[in-house]
Amino acid sequence: MTTMVLAAGDEFVAPGVKDFFLPPIFGEVTKPMVLLVLSILIIGVFFIAATRNLKLVPSKFQFAAESLYDVGRNSIAREQIGAKDFRPYVPLVLTIFTFILVNNLFGLIPFVQFPTMSHIGFPLAVSLLVVYPVYHFAGIRRHGLVGYLKNQTMPPGAPWFVLPLLIPIEFFQKFVLNPLTLAIRVFAAMFAGHLLLLVFTLSGEYLLFAGGVTVVVAPVAFFFAIALTFLEALIMVLQAYIFALLSASYIGAALAEEH
Amino acid sequence: MNTLVLAAEEGAINPVLPHTSEIILGLIAFLLLFFVIKKFVSPRFETLYAERAAKIEGGIEKAEQAQAQAQQALEQYKAQLAEARAEAARIRDDARIEGEQIISELRAKAQEESARIVAQGQTQLETQRAQIVAELRGELGRLAIDLADRVVGESLEDEVRRRGTVDRFLSELDGTSAPAVK
Numbered sequence: 001m002t003t004m005v006l007a008a009g010d011e012f013v014a015p016g017v018k019d020f021f022l023p024p025i026f027g028e029v030t031k032p033m034v035l036l037v038l039s040i041l042i043i044g045v046f047f048i049a050a051t052r053n054l055k056l057v058p059s060k061f062q063f064a065a066e067s068l069y070d071v072g073r074n075s076i077a078r079e080q081i082g083a084k085d086f087r088p089y090v091p092l093v094l095t096i097f098t099f100i101l102v103n104n105l106f107g108l109i110p111f112v113q114f115p116t117m118s119h120i121g122f123p124l125a126v127s128l129l130v131v132y133p134v135y136h137f138a139g140i141r142r143h144g145l146v147g148y149l150k151n152q153t154m155p156p157g158a159p160w161f162v163l164p165l166l167i168p169i170e171f172f173q174k175f176v177l178n179p180l181t182l183a184i185r186v187f188a189a190m191f192a193g194h195l196l197l198l199v200f201t202l203s204g205e206y207l208l209f210a211g212g213v214t215v216v217v218a219p220v221a222f223f224f225a226i227a228l229t230f231l232e233a234l235i236m237v238l239q240a241y242i243f244a245l246l247s248a249s250y251i252g253a254a255l256a257e258e259h
Numbered sequence: 260m261n262t263l264v265l266a267a268e269e270g271a272i273n274p275v276l277p278h279t280s281e282i283i284l285g286l287i288a289f290l291l292l293f294f295v296i297k298k299f300v301s302p303r304f305e306t307l308y309a310e311r312a313a314k315i316e317g318g319i320e321k322a323e324q325a326q327a328q329a330q331q332a333l334e335q336y337k338a339q340l341a342e343a344r345a346e347a348a349r350i351r352d353d354a355r356i357e358g359e360q361i362i363s364e365l366r367a368k369a370q371e372e373s374a375r376i377v378a379q380g381q382t383q384l385e386t387q388r389a390q391i392v393a394e395l396r397g398e399l400g401r402l403a404i405d406l407a408d409r410v411v412g413e414s415l416e417d418e419v420r421r422r423g424t425v426d427r428f429l430s431e432l433d434g435t436s437a438p439a440v441k
Contacts, residue, residue, distance in 0.1 A: 017272055017273075017274050018272065020274060021274075028280065036284060036288050040291055040292040040295075044295045047296060047299070047300040048295070051304060056310060069300070073304075090305075091296045091297035091300070091301040092297075095289065095293040099289055099292055118274075119274075119278070119281055121279075121284075122282075123285075124277050124282060125284075125286040125289060
């Protein structure tokens with residue numbers, strides 16, 4: 001790439017971290033902050049409007065809202081937490097799923113084009129300050145502190161001599177790693193995906209306007225940008241689903257008698 | 260080379276380190292949305308689902324009830340039919356028994372009647388015979404006396420003698436004929 005850039009004469013500046021930290025729109029308010037507020041408005045208004053007049057036989061709009069609700073309720077919460085305990089956690093799981101989903105999809109919407117979750121602070125707020133306390137609290141309330149610790153750190157069926165090794169590993173995973181990996185997973189996917197799109201779009205643009213023979217190669221870059229957009233769409237939905245799924249799974253594991 | 264340039268440009272920005280303001284805003288936004296969903300959205304959906312489930316279950320229950328009722332009615336009808344059949348058989352048996360009874364009664368009565376008639380006939384015969392015998396006896400006596408009168412030509416005036424002769428003759432006659440009659 002460097003040779004190409006040099007050949008064109010004008011220096012090509014590859015997109016990087018700085019593209020994720022645009023100058024504030026006004027005061028301290030930045031673009032992702034605005035998007036975040038916008039996202040909760042969109043979800044909130046959508047659900048309120050959809051549930052304002054529910055019918056036993058759903059309309060198309062209600063059916064769409066129900067389908068979305070059922071993803072959070074049936075395919076995530078009930079599957080992971082179990083039919084006995086899942087009900088109190090349905091709103092949480094649904095909020096996580098829709099919140100992450102809409103903020104991810106902002107990366108594809110024209111003119112918005114910025115996945116909010118590529119700023120680690122947002123997913124970290126959800127995973128570390130919401131999911132993490134919720135599942136530990138649920139586990140401690142169900143089993144008591146000692147019972148919960150035992151349940152979480154001592155997998156049943158493990159031979160006694162591996163326990164000294166297993167307990168620290170399990171503890172480290174359950175109490176330190178889980179919330180971090182949960183946040184980093186979606187953050188990294190969004191960050192890398194957006195960066196990839198930037199690379200292909202910006203390089204295509206550069207090739208197009210740099211002059212010379214490189215114009216011929218520009219469509220290739222745009223083609224890849226479009227192809228990657230589709231891939232990104234899949235990843236955005238998938239990451240939101242995984243985030244909600246893992247959150248529910250942690251809650252389920254904390255509540256389970258034997259995990 | 261690129262990385263070096265980038266590193267130099269980044270300066271203070273490190274994407275892996277979260278901004279405190281973003282964490283706070285993220286949390287507040289999330290909790291707001293969570294509140295809305297928990298307070299308004301989820302309960303509405305759950306009531307709807309409960310209603311729907313109740314409706315479906317109610318329908319199933321109703322169908323089951325109807326089926327149970329139909330089954331019950333069928334059993335009732337079957338029981339009634341069996342009862343009716345048993346009743347009919349019983350009535351038939353009763354009628355047969357009664358008929359037999361009546362026949363035997365009638366037969367007994369008829370036998371009795373016939374016996375009575377026979378007995379009556381016999382007694383009647385007996386009396387008639389006795390009467391005839393008595394009549395004949397008188398007649399015979401008179402005829403014999405008449406005959407004897409004519410033959411002898413004189414009237415036998417002695418009553419005692421006459422009676423004695425006739426009686427003797429008759430008892431002799433009785434003695435020979437009685438065993439034959441009896």
